[in-house]
Amino acid sequence: MADDRATIFAGVRHALDGRARAPRPSLPEQPATGRPAPGRTGGEAFLDSFRKAGGVVLDDGPSLGRWLAEQGEGAVYCDPAIASALVKPLEAAGLPVCTLFPRDDPDRVFAAITPATAAIAETGTLVLTDGETRDRLAAVATWVHVAVLDPGDVLPGLAASLAALPDDPNVVYVTGPSQTADVEGILIRGVHGPGVQACLPLAWRPEGDES
Amino acid sequence: MSRSGQPLDAFAAGLSEDVRATVADGAAATDAARRRAMETGGDSLADLRDTAAAIRQHALDHLDTYLAQAEASLTRSGARVHFAATAASAREQVTRILQEAGVRRLVKSKSMVAEEIGLAEHLTAAGTEVVESDLGELVVQLDGDRPSHIVKPIIHRRRDEIASTFRDHGLGDYDPDPESLTRRARAHLRRKFLAADASISGANFVSAESGRLVVVTNEGNNRFGAAAAPLHIAVVGIEKVVATDRDLSVLLALLARSATGQAITAYTEFMRGPRPPGRSSGPAAFHVVFYDGGRSRILGSEWREILRCIRCGACMNACPVYREASGHAYGGVYPGPVGAVLEPLLAADPDGYAERAGLAYASTLCGACGDVCPVKIPLPDLLVRHRVEATARHLDRARAGVPGTAAFSAVAARPGLWRLMLSLSGRLPAAWVERFAVGPLRRWLAQRTLPRLRGGAFRRWLRGSGGKDG
Numbered sequence: 001m002a003d004d005r006a007t008i009f010a011g012v013r014h015a016l017d018g019r020a021r022a023p024r025p026s027l028p029e030q031p032a033t034g035r036p037a038p039g040r041t042g043g044e045a046f047l048d049s050f051r052k053a054g055g056v057v058l059d060d061g062p063s064l065g066r067w068l069a070e071q072g073e074g075a076v077y078c079d080p081a082i083a084s085a086l087v088k089p090l091e092a093a094g095l096p097v098c099t100l101f102p103r104d105d106p107d108r109v110f111a112a113i114t115p116a117t118a119a120i121a122e123t124g125t126l127v128l129t130d131g132e133t134r135d136r137l138a139a140v141a142t143w144v145h146v147a148v149l150d151p152g153d154v155l156p157g158l159a160a161s162l163a164a165l166p167d168d169p170n171v172v173y174v175t176g177p178s179q180t181a182d183v184e185g186i187l188i189r190g191v192h193g194p195g196v197q198a199c200l201p202l203a204w205r206p207e208g209d210e211s
Numbered sequence: 212m213s214r215s216g217q218p219l220d221a222f223a224a225g226l227s228e229d230v231r232a233t234v235a236d237g238a239a240a241t242d243a244a245r246r247r248a249m250e251t252g253g254d255s256l257a258d259l260r261d262t263a264a265a266i267r268q269h270a271l272d273h274l275d276t277y278l279a280q281a282e283a284s285l286t287r288s289g290a291r292v293h294f295a296a297t298a299a300s301a302r303e304q305v306t307r308i309l310q311e312a313g314v315r316r317l318v319k320s321k322s323m324v325a326e327e328i329g330l331a332e333h334l335t336a337a338g339t340e341v342v343e344s345d346l347g348e349l350v351v352q353l354d355g356d357r358p359s360h361i362v363k364p365i366i367h368r369r370r371d372e373i374a375s376t377f378r379d380h381g382l383g384d385y386d387p388d389p390e391s392l393t394r395r396a397r398a399h400l401r402r403k404f405l406a407a408d409a410s411i412s413g414a415n416f417v418s419a420e421s422g423r424l425v426v427v428t429n430e431g432n433n434r435f436g437a438a439a440a441p442l443h444i445a446v447v448g449i450e451k452v453v454a455t456d457r458d459l460s461v462l463l464a465l466l467a468r469s470a471t472g473q474a475i476t477a478y479t480e481f482m483r484g485p486r487p488p489g490r491s492s493g494p495a496a497f498h499v500v501f502y503d504g505g506r507s508r509i510l511g512s513e514w515r516e517i518l519r520c521i522r523c524g525a526c527m528n529a530c531p532v533y534r535e536a537s538g539h540a541y542g543g544v545y546p547g548p549v550g551a552v553l554e555p556l557l558a559a560d561p562d563g564y565a566e567r568a569g570l571a572y573a574s575t576l577c578g579a580c581g582d583v584c585p586v587k588i589p590l591p592d593l594l595v596r597h598r599v600e601a602t603a604r605h606l607d608r609a610r611a612g613v614p615g616t617a618a619f620s621a622v623a624a625r626p627g628l629w630r631l632m633l634s635l636s637g638r639l640p641a642a643w644v645e646r647f648a649v650g651p652l653r654r655w656l657a658q659r660t661l662p663r664l665r666g667g668a669f670r671r672w673l674r675g676s677g678g679k680d681g
Contacts, residue, residue, distance in 0.1 A: 005294040008449060008503045012275045015511030021272035025265035027457055028255075103439075103492075106405065123475045130487050137438040137492035140431055141401070158475070159460040165421065165481060169288060170437070170493060173479040178431040181471070182347040182363060183370050183389040184233075185240050191346060191393055192400060193431025193478065 029159065042121045043151040043201070049124030053176035054189065056198040061086055064113075064146065064200055065093030071196060072110035077101050077138045079114040082148050086113060101138035111144035116199070117166055119149050122157035125175045126199065129168040136170065140178075145194040147174070150202050217612040219532070219573040220658050222540035230367050234359070235534040237366040242528040244472025245583065256468070263461050264587040267519035270419075270453045271510060277419035277452045278501065284422030285499055288484030293500045297559075298328040301502045305330060305411075305444055306337060308498050312442050314408040316340040318400075320426070320433040321348055322413025323361060323522055324446045324502050326544045327557065330411070342403045344432035346396050353380045359538030361545060362470045362524035367537050400432070410436030410494070414447040415521065416462060420455040423481040424499065427466065431478045443494035445482070449501050450510075450518040462521060465585035469523035505557045514593050517552045519586040526580035526590060532573055541570060548580035552593045568609035571597035614651040630667065637666015 040048065047057050058064045068076060068090065075096040078086050083099050090097050102108050114134070118127040126147045128139060139145055155161045165171055178193030189195045223231075249256050270277055282292045293308075295301035301324075309317070319331060319341055331341045331352070343352040347364035351357060353376050358364030365373070374387040382395045412433050414424035424445050426433045437443050453459065467473040486493030509518055527533040527547025538546030543554040551570035558564045571594045580590040601609040622628050641661040648656050 004296040004300050004503075007296045008294050008501070008507060009275060009278070011296075011503065011507030012278065012449070012510060015507050015515075016272065016275060019272070022265060022268040024269050024454065025262050027266075027461060028259070028262065101492075103405065106401070125475060125479075130490055130493060134490065135492050136434075136486075136490070140434045140438050141404075157460075158463060159457065162456045162460045162463075165423070165456055169482065169484040169487060169497075171423075171481040172434055173475065173481075174477065175475050175479075176477050179429050179477050180346050180393060181429075182345075182350075182365055183373060183392055185237055185363075186389045188390050188393040191397060191430035191432070192344065192404070192435045 027159070042154045042156055045121040045156075046119050046124060046154045047199075047201070049121060050119070050126075050176075050199055051124070053124040054179075054197065055124060055176055056196060058146065058198055058200045060200075061089035062092070065089040065091075065095060067198075068095055068111055068144065068146075069093040071144050074108055074110040077109045077112040077135075077142065079112075079134050079138075081132070081134065082113065082115055101135045101141075103137065106137075106141050109138070109142055111146065112138040112142040113146040113148060113200075114139045116147035116149040116153070117171075118153040118155055118161065119199075120155050120158060120161050120173070123173075123175055125158075125161075125173045126197075127161065127166075128172050128174060129166050130170045131166060131168045136172075140193045143190065143194060144196045144198065145174075146198040146200055148200045148202060217569060217573060218542065219536055219540045219570065220612065222542075223536035224658060226537060226540075229369065230537060231535065233369055234367050234537045237363060238360075238528040238530075238534045241363070241471065242525070242583070245469055245525055245528065248468040248472040248474065256464070259461055259465060260585055260587050263465050263521075263585055264519060266453060266458045266461055267521070267586050268516070270458075271450060271515065271518050273454075274449065274452065274510065277454055278449055280419035281417050281422055281452050282501070284419065285483060286422075288422050290422065290484045290497045290499050293498065295500055295502045295504075298502075298504055301328045301446060301500055301504070302330060302333045304500055305446065306334065308442075308444060309334070309339060309409060312409065312496065314339060314442065316342075316403070316407050317409040317411055318342050318344045318403055318407045318432075318436045318440065319348075319411040320413075320428060320436055321345045321364070322411065322446055323544065324413050324448050324504075325411065326358070327504060328446070328502065330446065342400070342407070344400055344404070344430075344436055345428070346393065346430060349396060349400070350376055353377075357539065359546065360524060360527060361522055361547075361549075367539065400435075404435045404439045407436065407440045409442040409444065410440040411444050411446065412436070414445050414451055415466065416459055417447060417452045418454075418456045418459060419452050422483045423456065424483065425459060425463070426480045426482065427463070427476040427478065428480075429471070429473075429477045434478050434480055437480070437482065437494055438492045441494055442496045442498075443482070444498045444500065446500045446502060448506060449503055450506050466521050466523055469521075469525040469583070469585040505559060509556045512556065513596055514552060514556055516588050517549070517556065517593055519588050520549055520553070521586055522549075523585060525583040525585065529579040529583045531575060531577060531579070536573070540573075543567065548574065548590045548594065549588075552590060552597065555597060565601075565604075565606045565608050568597050568601045568606055569611065569613075571595075571601070572610065572613045612651065612654065614655045633667035633670070635666075636664040637668070639664060 117129040177189040360366040370387040416425040485497045533547040555567040
């Protein structure tokens with residue numbers, strides 16, 4: 001309410017009136033820990049941290065199909081932007097593919113494949129956005145989620161990522177599977193979101209290799 | 212009824228050994244995980260606490276500017292921004308938004324502000340189906356219980372009790388296996404998420420620069436809620452605002468480590484408006500309600516540092532009183548040291564202050580809470596300020612059952628007498644002190660175990676070391 005707004009701002013200004021105000025601190029370049037081990041590239045460092053966070057790294061389309069076929073039964077949702085490259089290997093593995101998430105019958109689909117906008121090496125985090133995720137429900141409601149990542153989009157740390165967040169109404173950092181320790185502190189994966197979080201790096205090429 | 216007369220003591224005295232042990236073990240394990248996570252970072256993480264404190268203090272000291280900036284940024288992103296000065300106003304505004312959208316069913320992720328204003332109870336009474344989507348909060352809701360920890364709401368519950376709760380509410384046969392319990396909650400809540408007309412959350416931080424609300428979860432319940440429902444409302448305390456997105460890198464690095472010992476939570480979500488065109492999931496309408504509820508008053512008080520709090524729960528995990536008494540003993544929304552400071556301040560009237568100021572006496576002032584706080588809130592000092600205030604205002608109710616300190620003060624103010632008492636104490640078994648104590652001290656000691664009295668051993672060691680650290 002308009003009155004509430006005026007009341008709150010008047011209260012805040014009154015509280016701060018005449019008080020010394022703390023200056024803005026300078027921020028460290030890379031505040032948190034987990035810098036890549038010596039000799040590891042940003043992409044390799046990301047995969048190390050991603051595995052440590054409980055993620056599964058896949059090699060290529062055919063191995064994705066074979067691996068998914070072992071994970072569950074039913075259809076696989078594939079984001080329309082990347083479907084053309086993946087339909088063939090998925091169908092070769094006997095998996096029906098859909099590009100429209102069946103909201104009315106979500107359990108028909110056990111896995112979703114969507115593009116990642118970026119990744120963070122420090123924490124093993126995948127960055128998903130509305131801009132590149134056609135249906136955010138598919139990426140959270142399935143048991144298995146596979147994020148397709150361009151290795152060129154790996155950022156070194158949280159600070160670098162937060163300094164350049166995409167202009168998007170919804171950005172989510174996903175670090176490993178959905179999990180809880182609410183029951184007696186015991187870690188269980190797959191509460192509401194995926195119990196299995198995977199990453200398919202696109203055409204991996206070692207850094208510095210220009211061939 | 213407690214023999215000592217302090218309400219927190221009374222509660223602790225009636226606590227079953229099972230609950231006491233469950234809370235103590237859970238809090239100690241989380242504290243150990245926090246310590247490991249912080250130690251892995253070495254000095255850089257320890258130094259980061261100073262930066263985090265400065266980020267929060269700067270934002271609070273310029274809250275007039277940053278709150279207005281956050282409002283403008285959110286509005287630019289298509290969010291509808293509301294302000295609520297009081298709990299009643301916040302409830303009324305949320306209710307109106309829901310009614311105008313014809314919402315009958317909603318899912319809610321964890322929000323301390325929602326707890327403060329009694330939002331779920333209010334909406335339920337008004338006929339809206341409100342489903343708590345955090346696993347712990349769901350158990351508490353089904354049981355008609357209350358959360359006993361701000362991060363781990365069911366830290367006081369054992370798996371067999373949760374299994375009984377699920378059985379009693381139609382979530383399957385009795386099965387206390389934590390994995391089975393989690394799968395049942397998943398199946399139950401999926402239906403609720405997909406049927407919900409709205410989702411409600413709080414926010415851990417708000418960036419003034421971009422308007423982004425940060426919501427962290429491990430379960431992904433907010434992600435699911437805000438993917439499936441067409442309307443989202445975030446209810447946020449005005450003190451959650453920080454200046455820039457970049458500030459969040461420092462705060463997020465400390466939040467998860469302090470709360471659960473993780474480097475980052477599984478889901479860290481940045482939300483600032485409705486879904487973009489061409490997307491079928493995500494809220495088409497996005498509302499933010501900024502709630503004051505006494506915060507602007509606290510900002511002008513000598514307890515203002517408490518507003519730096521990032522709700523990690525580290526202070527309660529480290530607190531020996533919390534571990535022995537459980538969160539419910541504090542009788543409010545915020546337990547532990549942060550609750551003992553904040554609860555009296557959130558009370559809107561002097562009577563409420565008097566009623567809750569006694570919490571400040573339920574502390575040993577051991578300093579553990581201040582040592583672990585990621586934003587360096589001087590919690591022990593703030594507790595002492597409540598005691599000073601209670602004494603100055605002659606709040607007898609707050610001081611009920613607390614032994615006077617006149618004799619202690621008399622001894623402590625005379626160095627010679629202090630040394631004599633110290634040396635005597637070394638020859639006096641603690642059990643004798645407990646046996647021969649009289650009056651309020653006797654009642655107070657009835658529920659406490661004195662440490663072994665060492666007769667000034669520390670002073671002798673200090674003299675021997677020349678006052679230098681080991």
